[in-house]
Amino acid sequence: MTTDAPEVRMVPVDAINVLNPRARNKRVFQELVNSIEHLGLKKPITVSQRPGRARYDLVCGQGRLEAFIALGQPEIPAIVIDVPEEDCYVMSLVENLARRQHRPLELMRAIGALRERGYSHQEIAAKVDFSVEYVYAICYLLENGEEKLISAVDRGVIPHSIAMEIARAKDGEVQQALALAYEEKSIRGNQVLAIRQIIERRNNSGKGLRERGSRSRSGGRLVTSESLIRAYQKETERQKLLVKRATLARSRLSFVSTALRRLLADDHFVALLRAEGLQTLPRPLAERVNGRVQWS
């Protein structure tokens, strides 16, 4: 060991200049704030202070700094170095750009690794600040090789509870599981669309994810007329298929609504429903029948 290890000091947050600020994804930032609030700061930020100056220039840690400010903290632990402003720019760019993007699977394996080291779901949940159910779901998906679902959970497209249902359900049941979740308002309509797409891809090409590298390599290729037409056709097919399904769904739905509206105007029918205990329509259906949802 040598003696020139840099030191960690408490630095006033309002004495730090952010030289090269960047806008960030709000959701990811809020998650960072929550994580820091519950687990604490995991890594000091890095700032530069020139000899004889009172203020500091930020080298890296804009997110952590802003999170500390959002949490009302006057000071933040920082590694203080002494480099010219120009170098701060370079280091900050390097720290942002020379950074590996972790595939969701690799990321989530860090949770699996804790499990392998013998920690319980509860202990892991406390370590990473997620619910026990979330940790349980991730471990289950990992054990079953559900890479697409893990990726979708990580990106926030599918709630972990729904991903579990999908992984456990047989094909025909998936739709029912989605419908139930929708009725219970745990997912929204446009989310359902995204989930359906993931399920379809999962059924088409298995649970695994394609190697990331293969796509980026083909992206660099020259455009040929065939590849262009293929890409275009794929896109048109995707859109056409959706249009077809959507039109059909809409016409069936409008038939059901009209028919039920007419039936419900008949006292005899309403009495029958009551006798059978079926007088309450599921809420989303009732909204359509009563016309509270306007057709676009």
Next chain:
Amino acid sequence: MNDDIKVAFDRRILMLSPYEILPSKILPPEVKERIKYKRIISSVAQIGLIEPLVVARQENGKYLLLDGHVRLDALLTQGATEAKCIVADDDESFTYNKRVNRLAPIQEHYMIVRALERGVAREKLALALDVDVRVIEQRRHMLRGIAPEVIELLKDKAASQITFQKLRKMKPIRQLEVAELMVSANNFTGSYVKALLATSKASDLHRPDQLKRATGLSTEQMARLEREMTSVTEDYKELEASYGDDMLVLVVAAGFLERLLSRPEIEKFLFDRHPEFLDNFRSIIVAASLDHQSAAAA
């Protein structure tokens, strides 16, 4: 008064030999082939570690690496004798990478522009990032000719350099249309934007002749693609928003109809009074279950 936020590491930074540090995972072999990996190796060689590695102290006195696997690899390759390390209180490695807010290409562009404006030499940046000076120039001018609304729309999206190259060939109205399609399909790949460029109307492009030559398609082929794409896209946009809701209400409705028809009294009522409803209800129930199967098998 605000509660103090916990500091989850030891404030004393250790200088450890890279050989004393045990990786907590094996890097996937394909990682070493990637540009980012090479960029990290080169940046460590040029500048050294900027942020410290994060380790956990183990019972046997060894250190387990939590954050910085590629950088440790770089230090070992270079034969470095010491590395600055933060000792974490806990031993989980998930949080470090999970909480990274990735830099969108547009943000990267702004950061590079500001650094250059403040007098950082292009060559210095290029060297530190292990790229050609031309790449820095490309990044600097990435948004030239891009409509402001489009920049706003894509500012935190993973739209790449290629996306903007292609968008630039379109007039602003078409740029916006394409950007909206990309957001709605959540597809920011080069091949997607190329297809959208190829199916743009000639009047939507700055240099239509140039493009047609580059794609090798005949004028008739292009015209046909354009017509098809335009009509499909209009329907698509209109229906996309309501499709998810419609499908689900339909499944809910089919479930309800199935319950209705399971009661003999109700079935008889419909059979006597509204046979046309009964037939259609039955076919909707069947269709809904067929739909699951086809959606599952599709």
